Amino acid sequence: xNVDLFPPFIARRLDSLGALTRGQRxxxxxxxxxxQDNLESxxxxxxxxxxxxxxxxxxxYEVPLGTFEQMTGLSLTSHEGxxxxxxxxxxxxxxxxLALRIGMQNIIFERxxxxxxxxxETAIAAGIFELGVETLxxxxxxxxxxxxxxxxAQTGSxxxxxxxxxxxx
Numbered sequence: 291x292n293v294d295l296f297p298p299f300i301a302r303r304l305d306s307l308g309a310l311t312r313g314q315r316x317x318x319x320x321x322x323x324x325x326q327d328n329l330e331s332x333x334x335x336x337x338x339x340x341x342x343x344x345x346x347x348x349x350x351y352e353v354p355l356g357t358f359e360q361m362t363g364l365s366l367t368s369h370e371g372x373x374x375x376x377x378x379x380x381x382x383x384x385x386x387x388l389a390l391r392i393g394m395q396n397i398i399f400e401r402x403x404x405x406x407x408x409x410x411e412t413a414i415a416a417g418i419f420e421l422g423v424e425t426l427x428x429x430x431x432x433x434x435x436x437x438x439x440x441x442x443a444q445t446g447s448x449x450x451x452x453x454x455x456x457x458x459x
Contacts, residue, residue, distance in 0.1 A: 329380060329384070331420075331422065332420070333406060334380055334409075336409050337402055337405035337406035337409050338377075338383060338405075340409075341401060342373070342377050342378075345358050345366060346366045346367070350401060352401075353394075353398060353401075361390055361394065362383075362387070363386060364382070364383065364386055366378075426456065428456040428459070429457045429458060430457040431454050431455070432454065432457070433453070434454065435452070435453040436450055436452050437450065438451075
């Protein structure tokens with residue numbers, strides 16, 4: 291299957307199907323999807339905000355504000371005339387995007403994808419990029435030390451910090 295044919299959000303869903311059909315976290319993507327393809331991240335949220343800001347400020351020339359609001363039914367304008375504080379969530383944006391003609395989907399999603407890439411590249415360069423959950427592989431893991439870092443007052447549940455050594459194959 292040629293993954294380049296699918297927008298990243300569709301590719302992410304296809305990748306997650308492997309986990310759903312197998313009943314486990316490991317997916318059927320066999321490594322063809324990366325953390326950058328995750329649209330359920332803080333980076334995607336920041337990219338969406340920047341996209342909305344560019345549309346509102348008229349910096350996305352291919353998609354004027356009025357046209358965007360009319361095509362998607364998503365309002366970015368507050369009653370006072372400024373940009374809304376409570377903007378549409380990513381899931382709603384993606385659903386509305388799917389209702390547009392393919393050409394317009396491509397124009398808008400390409401800009402979103404560019405903004406997302408910029409967010410991720412900036413985080414990587416700053417050394418603060420969060421991969422999220424990942425599967426680590428090793429010949430052996432050894433716990434070197436363990437210490438309690440927090441105990442919940444009501445339940446007594448303990449959060450531990452583990453220092454783990456990974457022996458690679």
